[in-house]
Amino acid sequence: MKRIDRYILGSFVVAWLVSFVFFTGMYLVIHFFNKMGDLAEASASFESAGWSPFQGLCLYYALNLPFVMVQTAPYTVLMGAMWAAQQMATRNELVPVLIAGISFRRLAVPLLLAGFALALLFAGVREAVLPSIAAERHKLERIYKGKDRDVIKRIRQIPGRSGETIHIREYDVANRIAYDVNVLLPGGRGGGRVRYSAVRWGDNGWQQADDEPAPMEVLRATGLRPSDIDIESRGLLVLGVGELRRLIERYPDRSDLRLLMHAHFAYPLGVVVLLLLGLPLVLKATRRTPFVAAGVSLLLSVAFFATQTVLQDLGGRGEILNPVLGAWLPIILFGAIGLLLFETMGT
Secondary structure, three states: OOHHHHHHHHHHHHHHHHHHHHHHHHHHHHHHHHOHHHHHHHHHHHHHOOOOHHHHHHHHHHHHHHHHHHHHHHHHHHHHHHHHHHHHHHOOOHHHHHHOOOOHHHHHHHHHHHHHHHHHHHHHHHHHHHHHHHHHHHHHHHHHOOOOOOEEOOOOOEEOOOOOEEEEEEEEOOOOEEEEEEEEOOHHHOOOEEEEEEEEEEOOEEEEOOOOOOOHHHHHHOOOOHHHHHHHHHOOOOOOHHHHHHHHHHOOOOHHHHHHHHHHHHHHHHHHHHHHHHHHHHOOOOOOOOOHHHHHHHHHHHHHHHHHHHHHHHHHHOOOOOHHHHHHHHHHHHHHHHHHHHHOOOO
16 A cells, blocks of 8 residues: 555544544434433433433433444545545645646545445444344333333234235234234135234244233244334334345335345445545645535535435335336436546546
């Protein structure tokens, strides 16, 4: 690695850390003051759960921090890279670099590689960490709001893997107990219905949660899992690719599931696309305004994420736009513009 690359990477790491701390701190402050009205109720809920208010708040925000990191990563990476480039322009360091025969494109390479590496890191956090802490985070959110129980009552019909139809009247998310579960068997298996008044999910799958006998092998044969139920409460964004694949097999007609799976793979490339758009606009010796990087980063992020939100919403519905296109079209459109800007960047 050349000395110029080490220098650029060092500047980027510092700028990214400052950007990360700033946006994370801003989120924590805004969120805390928005929740001030619930603080007294939350303190009582934390104490009833065995924590002091301070311990409860620390645990609550510690579990929320990975979600904030993943959501803000594209912008903080873009901000860090553009701020590092802006500082080089402000300190008149770009002119001697160009005189030495190093092009703007060559200067941008370590920033692109570092940004992509961070994007892969956050994609790994999104895949491995977020699903594992989603249930505990949801539990803390419930306690913070002062809710004694977290119950889902409006549950859509769930198809079993062998043609069954599953109806659930009520599901206790925290304790993983489903009440009044009815499994309607397909006609090829003789039809009929098997009812369970209460079943609990444990290490060995579904078990009876009361004394009413019922053949558990029928419920287990459906392949039903808690994630099939509690996604109605926590949402789909916390699921990993493996769980999404399983749900796609169970719900082949749901476009939103297919879109989210492709969005997992598009996530790291979204960061690279933003860098391709932003760096050419800053890596010019004539740009010396300190707020150029922040302003351009904000405008690019708003434009990209607004377009991404609209197209993913259309793709998730599956009526106007294919879910695969909904996930990848923002990358293709903005990526083409970014590559054009990058290739035409001055030397």
